[in-house]
Amino acid sequence: xxxxxxxxxxxxxxxxxxxxxxxxxxxxxxxxxxxxxxxxxxxxxxxxxxxxxxxxxxxxxxxxxxxxxxxxxxxxxxxxxxxxxxxxxxxxxxxxxxxxxxxxxxxxxxxxxxxxxxxxxxxxxxxxxxxxxxxxxxxxxxxxxxxxxxxxxxxxx
Amino acid sequence: xxxxxxxxxxxxxxxxxxxxxxxxxxxxxxxxxxxxxxxxxxxxxxxxxxxxxxxxxxxxxxxxxxxxxxxxxxxxxxxxxxxxxxxxxxxxxxxxxxxxxxxxxxxxxxxxxxxxxxxxxxxxxxxxxxxxxxxxxxxxxxxxxxxxxxxxxxxxxxxxxxxxxxxxxxxxxxxxxxxxxxxxxxxxxxxxxxxxxxxxxxxxxxxxxxxxxxxxxxxxxxxxxxxxxxxxxxxxxxxxxxxxxxxxxxxxxxxxxxxxxxxxxxxxxxxxxxxxxxxxxxxxxxxxxxxxxxxxxxxxxxxxxxxxxxxxxxxxxxxxxxxxxxxxxxxxxxxxxxxxxxxxxxxxxxxxxxxxxxxxxxxxxxxxxxxxxxxxxxxxxxxxxxxxxxxxxxxxxxxxxxxxxxxx
Amino acid sequence: xxxxxxxxxxxxxxxxxxxxxxxxxxxxxxxxxxxxxxxxxxxxxxxxxxxxxxxxxxxxxxxxxxxxxxxxxxxxxxxxxxxxxxxxxxxxxxxxxxxxxxxxxxxxxxxxxxxxxxxxxxxxxxxxxxxxxxxxxxxxxxxxxxxxxxxxxxxxxxxxxxxxxxxxxxxxxxxxx
Numbered sequence: 051x052x053x054x055x056x057x058x059x060x061x062x063x064x065x066x067x068x069x070x071x072x073x074x075x076x077x078x079x080x081x082x083x084x085x086x087x088x089x090x091x092x093x094x095x096x097x098x099x100x101x102x103x104x105x106x107x108x109x110x111x112x113x114x115x116x117x118x119x120x121x122x123x124x125x126x127x128x129x130x131x132x133x134x135x136x137x138x139x140x141x142x143x144x145x146x147x148x149x150x151x152x153x154x155x156x157x158x159x160x161x162x163x164x165x166x167x168x169x170x171x172x173x174x175x176x177x178x179x180x181x182x183x184x185x186x187x188x189x190x191x192x193x194x195x196x197x198x199x200x201x202x203x204x205x206x207x
Numbered sequence: 208x209x210x211x212x213x214x215x216x217x218x219x220x221x222x223x224x225x226x227x228x229x230x231x232x233x234x235x236x237x238x239x240x241x242x243x244x245x246x247x248x249x250x251x252x253x254x255x256x257x258x259x260x261x262x263x264x265x266x267x268x269x270x271x272x273x274x275x276x277x278x279x280x281x282x283x284x285x286x287x288x289x290x291x292x293x294x295x296x297x298x299x300x301x302x303x304x305x306x307x308x309x310x311x312x313x314x315x316x317x318x319x320x321x322x323x324x325x326x327x328x329x330x331x332x333x334x335x336x337x338x339x340x341x342x343x344x345x346x347x348x349x350x351x352x353x354x355x356x357x358x359x360x361x362x363x364x365x366x367x368x369x370x371x372x373x374x375x376x377x378x379x380x381x382x383x384x385x386x387x388x389x390x391x392x393x394x395x396x397x398x399x400x401x402x403x404x405x406x407x408x409x410x411x412x413x414x415x416x417x418x419x420x421x422x423x424x425x426x427x428x429x430x431x432x433x434x435x436x437x438x439x440x441x442x443x444x445x446x447x448x449x450x451x452x453x454x455x456x457x458x459x460x461x462x463x464x465x466x467x468x469x470x471x472x473x474x475x476x477x478x479x480x481x482x483x484x485x486x487x488x489x490x491x492x493x494x495x496x497x498x499x500x501x502x503x504x505x506x507x508x509x510x511x512x513x514x515x516x517x518x519x520x521x522x523x524x525x526x527x528x529x530x531x532x533x534x535x536x537x538x539x540x541x542x543x544x545x546x547x548x549x550x551x552x553x554x555x556x557x558x559x560x561x562x563x564x565x566x567x568x569x570x571x572x573x574x575x576x577x578x579x580x581x582x583x584x585x586x587x588x589x590x591x592x593x594x595x596x597x598x599x600x601x602x603x604x605x606x607x608x609x610x611x612x613x614x615x
Numbered sequence: 616x617x618x619x620x621x622x623x624x625x626x627x628x629x630x631x632x633x634x635x636x637x638x639x640x641x642x643x644x645x646x647x648x649x650x651x652x653x654x655x656x657x658x659x660x661x662x663x664x665x666x667x668x669x670x671x672x673x674x675x676x677x678x679x680x681x682x683x684x685x686x687x688x689x690x691x692x693x694x695x696x697x698x699x700x701x702x703x704x705x706x707x708x709x710x711x712x713x714x715x716x717x718x719x720x721x722x723x724x725x726x727x728x729x730x731x732x733x734x735x736x737x738x739x740x741x742x743x744x745x746x747x748x749x750x751x752x753x754x755x756x757x758x759x760x761x762x763x764x765x766x767x768x769x770x771x772x773x774x775x776x777x778x779x780x781x782x783x784x785x786x787x788x789x790x791x792x
Contacts, residue, residue, distance in 0.1 A: 215715060218708075239664075239714075245664075270707060270744050271742035293667035357677065360678075
């Protein structure tokens with residue numbers, strides 16, 4: 051049942067994807083960034099992937115394109131997961147926002163933006179959530195040194 | 208009066224600084240507030256006592272977990288992982304170890320599987336006890352808080368006998384567990400479960416049909432199933448709306464496929480339902496633990512896989528191969544093959560997932576924690592807007608936002 | 616075990632400029648002892664709770680450990696009414712402004728307790744997000760190590776803080792008396 055659903059989804063979406071494979075029980079689709087939004091729309095409406103789990107990014111410095119944005123979806127009906135991946139370059143780290151489709155995209159895209167600098171086109175509220183106003187840089191990028199602190203309160207010792 | 212130039216900068220940018228109407232007030236609740244669990248700031252626009260809209264700011268406990276993950280070996284991360292959802296720390300350990308074991312292709316031993324299930328349910332008990340106790344305390348039911356925290360304290364001491372620590376255990380290991388159960392541990396467990404039942408009975412008696420409790424919790428903080436799924440809610444909040452979604456039942460992992468348990472659901476998705484679903488889930492956890500105590504097989508705790516499990520101390524002191532193996536595993540870390548894996552367990556808050564990316568070395572390339580509390584903050588305004596200011600307190604308590612997990 | 620830092624009040628000289636009679640000094644000493652005794656047994660903590668140490672804070676406030684035996688049970692969530700700022704858990708840079716504001720709003724006499732390894736030194740979070748020890752922002756009187764500390768250690772810390780309060784100077788009229 052599980053494998054059947056993933057095979058069905060894989061067959062239907064593989065033509066639009068760069069690659070499609072099932073790894074450790076999850077269907078992994080690698081796409082071009084422009085193809086992402088229509089595929090997610092189909093996942094939600096046709097295949098019942100109603101729960102948007104997570105969006106994050108991987109910094110593959112020094113490879114190019116540098117960033118790989120990763121989305122995870124879950125179907126509460128079929129109990130299967132799908133992972134979508136899209137590579138974007140450092141010069142234009144822009145992907146489409148999923149806010150029109152899923153309510154949870156708002157908060158998760160804020161975190162991905164402040165940590166990696168990925169811009170989500172269509173999400174107008176990309177304020178820092180975990181970091182603070184005045185923090186310069188994107189800390190999870192590989193070129194941000196781990197212990198570069200940016201204190202807001204002057205130190206007394 | 209502090210001069211304006213020496214005032215400290217505001218660390219957040221609120222979504223709104225002025226109300227839409229003239230007669231509303233903007234207040235900032237938190238981040239240091241007795242009733243916001245952990246540390247969260249809710250900027251609310253109030254019309255008298257009614258909340259018109261809220262803007263939630265978390266991140267006050269952001270400790271750079273994911274950045275730390277990129278500079279420690281896979282094993283050294285286990286203490287960091289513990290401190291994410293610190294009320295049910297063992298579940299974080301096991302989920303993370305599950306993700307790395309998936310990546311390495313390791314299958315844990317049967318005894319380890321059952322023990323991890325038993326301890327996951329034990330952690331679920333501790334988490335729900337803390338959430339219900341804190342929620343009741345904020346409504347004024349101090350007696351119920353003291354009863355539940357006393358039972359929780361017995362559990363902490365009991366887990367300290369097993370793992371060495373009360374709150375954050377670092378007990379899971381990639382490929383198994385740190386050590387086996389000491390003698391008499393299961394006997395004491397049964398005693399604690401009996402004491403738990405007695406105290407829970409008292410709390411039910413004090414609170415369930417209490418007029419004040421019902422008035423404060425019924426029809427407050429309601430969310431529909433459709434909104435809940437759209438905003439990414441899983442766990443107790445989704446089940447309280449009526450949708451029977453539970454990873455232990457839907458995608459069984461560890462030993463859950465062999466256990467007999469119910470998945471309690473609510474009817475309206477309000478605070479009362481979330482409280483009651485937690486109480487019923489605790490009873491189901493106790494039932495599962497009793498089954499697991501019967502089913503626990505004998506055998507080794509750790510898989511015999513030298514890539515990640517340390518060899519026996521006698522061998523390390525006598526054989527050169529074991530010594531080198533031990534040295535390499537500690538200094539370089541276990542080396543999963545290059546690739547990625549996502550493993551999710553049903554934590555007390557919902558789906559807790561770890562997405563691990565390896566480049567083949569002993570230090571991860573990336574570890575990402577899919578924290579249910581963080582996602583739940585995105586939709587919390589659905590449960591807060593439109594209700595009274597005083598309703599923010601029980602609603603926020605029933606969401607069970609754990610700061611370590613939310614802010615990572 | 617727990618460590619302590621000299622209280623800022625200890626720098627007030629015993630002999631002010633000019634001569635004081637020994638009767639006056641006797642009165643000052645006795646007044647300090649009386650106020651020290653009164654203040655040490657009625658500590659109003661402000662639990663500035665952030666992280667995992669909160670679990671041990673809840674445990675130490677309830678049975679069987681119970682801070683009420685020491686008079687330090689009633690938390691006061693207004694800085695104007697509290698005298699012990701218990702920094703429980705990691706302080707991030709985002710939180711630091713809030714902590715400093717709360718500390719500044721407290722009235723004298725006030726003491727600060729760094730509860731846990733993260734508040735003492737940053738714990739094992741040595742990165743861009745966490746302040747490496749709360750004493751970089753506010754002066755700390757007592758440090759309680761542990762991750763999280765056992766309730767007995769917290770009680771030991773409270774008792775050592777009580778000793779510190781008992782033997783410090785408590786000026787009530789001016790800096791001499």
